Amino acid sequence: MVFSSIVFLFRFLPIVLICYFATYLCPGKAAQRVRNLILFLASLVFYAWGEPVYVLLMLFSTMSDYLHGRAIDACRSQKGRRWLLASSLCINLLVLGFFKYADFLIGTVNALTGLRIPLLELGLPIGISFYTFQTMSYTIDVYRGKARVQRNLLDFAVFVTMFPQLIAGPIVVYTKVEKELHDRKADWQDISYGARRFIAGLAKKVLLANNIGMLWEEISALDYGSLSVLTAWLGIAAFALQIYFDFSGYSDMAIGLGAILGFRFPENFNHPYISSSITEFWRRWHMTLGSWFREYVYIPLGGNRRGLPRQLFNILVVWMLTGIWHGAGWNFLLWGLWFALFLILEKIILGKVLKFLPRIVGWAYSMGVVLVGWVFFQLESLDSVTAYLQAMFGQGARAWYDGRTIYLLLQYAVVLALSLFFATPVMHRLGEAMDRSATGLGIAVRRLVQKVVPALLLLASVAYIVDASYNPFLYFRF
Amino acid sequence: MDDKKDARLTVGFLCLIMILLIVGDCVQKDRLFSENENRLLQQRPALSRETLLDGKFMEDYEKYVSDQFVARDNWIELKTRSEVVMQRREVGGVYLGKDDYLFEQHLPENCAPEKVEKKLALLEALVRQYDAKVMLVPTADNVLTEKMPKFAPYFDQLAFLEQVRACIGEEAYIDAAGELEKHKEEEIYYRTDHHWTSLGAYYGYEAWKSHTHNLTPVRYDPLEMAVVSDTFLGTLHSKLNLPVKEDKIQYFPQTLARKVKVTYDYNVVRDSLYETSYLEGKNQYGFFLDDNHGFVEIETGYENGRELFVLKDSYANCLIPLLTAHYEKIYVVDLRYYNGRLAQLMDPYMGERTDVLVLYNCIHFIEDFQYY
Structure with missing residues (x-):
């Protein structure tokens, strides 16, 4: 089920909310448990609506990490804990690898060796990358002693399956909601805020993203060989705006729903298109994914504490992973590497240069890099990526613009004007000023x-x- | 009042809107058909183990809830209006032209050269085998170009027609485009529908006449056309559903002079080329030749021994009445409804004095012209 549907x-939503808030009529500890039960059942229906079979996979994943968490907690020897953590991570990564990357690997092997291993052609379970990352954060943090073990299976299941952020993030790490899973409260102001945030996200998705997306849809269907330069840039800019409003709209809806239910989910976007460097862009775009990789890959690899060469290597690894996290395909890997390249350049020299230049120069450079990146991201075959980039950079005899x-x-x-306006923080600032006004x-x-x-x-x-x-x-x- | 109380008010207000919509939605009865969208609406799907497991039930149920949502037509109208307010030049595949003209959008990229080549090869074979004459009519966007929104892209049908002419030769090519071009200041296309008007068809007929030899001299006078409806809102209007000026439907009363026998699909027999019952409903263009049929046989009682075999789309429906003055029998085939081998269908009718005419608008030709 998607949020932007009747x-x-x-x-779905009215029925769930009525049941959920009906529990407030009988106060006490039991009501809190009933609320979790309602939330869990609702989430199962929500997921099974689109994935009637894969819902079992999600439950398996939940059960596996719950048991591993308990086992790690109970285990006294460091070695045993380590093995348990490894086992949990292996299961998560195998599930993810099998359902998401198997065909990609088989295809690659086939292409390299000329073999004809048949593809599995399994449908990708929606949201699998989001929920496996969430459950992994739990076992890792229990292992590290950062999170307390969750003994209540229901509370844990709610954490994994919770429908607001299940299929499109934000990625909520366990420690962020540990307390709220057990005991949370939403007052009228939270509910009002949540409802308004949800509607804002809905409008972003439906009114902005879908409409600007039609522009990209139209341009991407044209013949790239005869595309004029400006049309090509217009097209990819339209896609950039579409995916921003779509994705951040989904996050807003999730955060809003969370607030209504009494959760405080982390922010996921912070006006990424005003960034004046790629480093800044990734601090503003899909922030929960960035911090997940930072927390669970980059820092464990040594982060920036082991000298520059090692840091650059770490950046490379993290961004390759970030790339293929977005989809099992070479174009996504390329997309990740493209950003790694500029992040590394910025670490070495470019960052210092940009500091001396006016902000607008950095902005133009960043947008150029990001827009070219979206070409890798959205056009899956290498041929169409090359053809589209050739159009953007005026290869061959083509017009600057045409009718x-x-x-x-x-x-x-x-x-277009509305989208550009709402991509800047102007409205956000106005809203803050309004909120502060006394x-x-x-x-x-x-x-x-x-x-x-x-x-x-x-x-x-x-x-x-x-x-x-x-x-x-x-x-x-x- | 403090912020807390105000928050309660906000939540209450938003809930009220939701409740009103939900209650309205529950109270409202399901509809079978949407006149505005001209399609069957999704009905409540049946629940079964299979449909639940393969997701079919969920898919249909989502469509059902959306199709039957309270005041669906009004929501769609609200959307369309907002798109017009936002200065969109095209809404739902329809260009909003000048002087209240609506144009169907035909993008060049949807008529790929390979597709065109294929259709031309089929056409050429037909011309060679049956000595068929071909009249392909440009749609309004290619003739009333000055009324189109500025810079609006459209498939260049005049260039396409040059290609057709080169492919089948002057002998077979009837130049309707040239004739229409001469009269583009007149009402040759409907404003709210994708068809040409009877006047447009008349100019098409003129082009045909000047191209066909040994015809009985007949003269139609556009000034004598009679109005049968002035409330016509066609297919393009249906895609928008915004209030626009209604079109007039006219026809040539002269075509009534002769008693005809029209047989639709071998079984329904009528004594007129026109069906007035359509004028009461939405699809008023169906007035001509009872809308679309796979096979129509027209006997004119005019015993000159000449016969005509027409392969056509709906553009032909308002032109064919004008042809009845020249033939004893006219056979009309809409290839969309015929799946067998074309030769099998045509050959029994091919006598010494049988003409063959291919009559489509360019777009329908590229989209639908197909035979085996």
């Missing part, structure tokens, strides 16, 4: 805006969902 908004460019710019002018007028305006704007956005989003000619789910490869 069935989620007007069937089609002007038409598309006119056709999407308003959507004058009578300020408070009145805030209270009005907090009701009217979400209501309008909700209605507009529903209109766009009902007639959903284009409402894609972008993360089926993650």
Whole structure:
């Protein structure tokens, strides 16, 4: 089930919330347990709706890490704990490897050796990369003594399966929600904030991402050989905006739902397209994935504490992994390496150079790198990547712009302007200023805006969902 | 009032909106068919073990909830209006042109050269074998170009027609495009529908006449056309569902002069080329030749021994009545409804004095022209 659907908004969510909040009628410890049970069952339905079979895999994964956590906790010898951790990680990585990367590996082996090993052609279980990363964070942290073991199977199952962030993040590490799993409270202000945040995310996805996505959809279907330079840039910029609003919209919806249910999920995006270096971009883009890799790969590998060469090597490893985390394909690996290249350059020299230059130069450089990166990310075959890049960089006899460019710019002018505007933090800052305002007028305006704007956005989003000619789910490869 | 109370108010307000929508949705009865979208709506799917396990139930149920959502048509209208407000030049595959003209969007990339080549090869074979004449009619976007939104991309049908002409030769090629071009200031296409008007068809007929030899002299006068409907909202309007000026449907009363016998699909017999019942409904263009049929046989009672075999799309429906004055029998085939071998169908009808005409608009030709 996806959030931006009538069935989620007007069937699933209302039923779940009614059941969930009905438990508040009977206070006490038991109600908290019932709430977790409701959340768990709801999450199973939510997942099984799209993956009626793979839901078992998720339960297996849950059970495995629960038991490993208990075993690590009970084990007294360091060696035994280490073996248990290794076993847990192996199971997680094997599950992930088997369902996500097996065909990629087989295909590669076939291509290299000329063998004809048949592909498995298993469908990728939605969200598998998100929930295996979450469960791995748990066992690792229990092993390190950073997290207390979870003895309550239900609480642990809620952590793994929780529907708000199950299929598109943010990646919530166990220690972040450890307390809330057992005991949480949502007051009216949390619920109000959560509802507004959810609607904002919904609007980002449905009103901005889907609409600007149609521009990319149109351009990417053209013949790259005759694409004008400006059209090519316009197309990939449209995709950049689409995936940003789509992904960050999903995160907003997850964070909002979390707040309604009493969880505080970590932020996932912080206006990445204002970055003036690639290092900064990755501190603002999919932040929970970045910090997961930092915490569980980069730092264990030694981070920056073992000299520059080792640090550069670590960066390379982390970004190769980041690349293929987004999908089992060479283009994703290339995409990761592309960023590793610039991150390494920035570590060595470029970062120091950029400091002396005006921010706008760094911004232009970063956007160039990111946009070229999206070409790797989105066009899967090497041929189309090359052809598209050739168009962007004016290879061959092609026009700078043509009638089609002007038409598309006119056709999407308003959507484009809105998307660019909302990609900057201006609106966010305005909202913060409004929240801080303590004058009578300020408070009145805030209270009005907090009701009217979400209501309008909700209605507009529903209109766009009902007639959903284009409402894609972008993360089926993650 | 403190912030806490206000938060409660906000939550209450948003919940109220949701509750109203949900209640409205529950109260509303399911519809079978959407007039606006011209399609069957998804009905409540049956639940079974199989459909649950392979996900079919979930898929259908999602469609069901969305198709039957409360005030669906109004939501769609709201969306379309907002798109117009946002200065979109094209909404749902329809260009919003000047003077209230709507144009169906035909992007050049959807008519790939390979596809065109294939259709041309089929056409050429037909021309060689049966000495067929070919009239391919450009759609409105290629004729009323000045009324299109600025810079709007469209498949260049005039270039395509030059290709057709070169492929089948002058002898077989009927130049409807040239004739329409001369009259592009007139009402030759509907504003709200993707068809040409009876006037447009008349110019097509003129092009055909000047190309065909030994015809009985007949003259139609566009000034004598009669209006049968002034409330026509066609297929392009349906894709938008915004209030626009309605179209008029006209026809040539002269075509009523002769008693005809029209047999649809070998079994339904009528005594008119026109079906007035359509004028009550949405699909008013169906007035001409009872909408679309796989095979239509028209007997005109005009005993000159000449017969015509037409392979066509819906553009032909309003032109064929004009041809009845020249033939004893006209056979009309819509290839979309015929799966057998074409020769098997045609050969029994091919006599000494049988003409063959291929009559499509360019887009339908590229999309639908197909035979074995």
